[in-house]
Amino acid sequence: KQEVTQIPAALSVPEGENLVLNCSFTDSAIYNLQWFRQDPGKGLTSLLLIQSSQREQTSGRLNASLDKSSGRSTLYIAASQPGDSATYLCAVRRVTSGTYKYIFGTGTRLKVLA
Amino acid sequence: SAVISQKPSRDICQRGTSLTIQCQVDSQVTMMFWYRQQPGQSLTLIATANQGSEATYESGFVIDKFPISRPNLTFSTLTVSNMSPEDSSIYLCSGDRVRGDTQYFGPGTRLTVL
Numbered sequence: 001k002q003e004v005t006q007i008p009a010a011l012s013v014p015e016g017e018n019l020v021l022n023c024s025f026t027d028s029a030i031y032n033l034q035w036f037r038q039d040p041g042k043g044l045t046s047l048l049l050i051q052s053s054q055r056e057q058t059s060g061r062l063n064a065s066l067d068k069s070s071g072r073s074t075l076y077i078a079a080s081q082p083g084d085s086a087t088y089l090c091a092v093r094r095v096t097s098g099t100y101k102y103i104f105g106t107g108t109r110l111k112v113l114a
Numbered sequence: 115s116a117v118i119s120q121k122p123s124r125d126i127c128q129r130g131t132s133l134t135i136q137c138q139v140d141s142q143v144t145m146m147f148w149y150r151q152q153p154g155q156s157l158t159l160i161a162t163a164n165q166g167s168e169a170t171y172e173s174g175f176v177i178d179k180f181p182i183s184r185p186n187l188t189f190s191t192l193t194v195s196n197m198s199p200e201d202s203s204i205y206l207c208s209g210d211r212v213r214g215d216t217q218y219f220g221p222g223t224r225l226t227v228l
Contacts, residue, residue: 034216041222043220044157046216048217091157099170101147107156
């Protein structure tokens with residue numbers, strides 16, 4: 001059974017800091033991994049999608065890496081801003097035939113202080 | 115990208131009644147997913163909805179309690195039947211346009227059962 005864990009559960013940092021969020025999964029047979037952010041009371045917004053054959057993806061100040069063999073992904077946020085405050089979730093897509101699904105991590109609540 | 119809307123955005127319901135949540139996508143999506151998110155928690159997959167076939171339910175969720183329809187590639191409904199206070203949660207739908215591509219989420223429906 002695939003389990004996805006995120007560490008830390010919560011993080012508070014001053015503005016301008018670079019930070020790393022971690023995502024671990026128990027079954028390395030994944031199709032892809034996606035990082036999302038969720039603002040309070042809102043739906044999820046996709047940040048980055050990494051296919052299983054890729055090592056990393058970048059978008060602006062965000063960089064996500066994937067190490068399938070060790071069951072880990074990291075989301076690096078450079079020069080954090082108060083607007084980055086949100087909950088960050090990772091999700092892995094299981095390798096299956098026919099119907100597929102995503103397993104979500106436990107989330108990291110980030111607060112960036114001005 | 116795909117834009118997903120949900121109706122209603124929130125509702126307060128009485129125990130024993132049923133509520134149908136609608137999920138509309140502005141373009142065709144391959145698979146649609148329904149999730150439940152309890153306060154402060156991550157997302158739990160309820161079921162996967164493929165057009166033209168019955169939904170596939172996760173362990174702990176049954177069709178009699180959460181019937182789902184997927185009449186076409188842009189629309190799905192989830193009904194929460196015979197509600198109890200334990201069903202109070204946020205319900206989210208999502209879809210992806212290409213198998214295994216980016217998941218897009220609706221804004222969620224906040225349900226309170228008294």
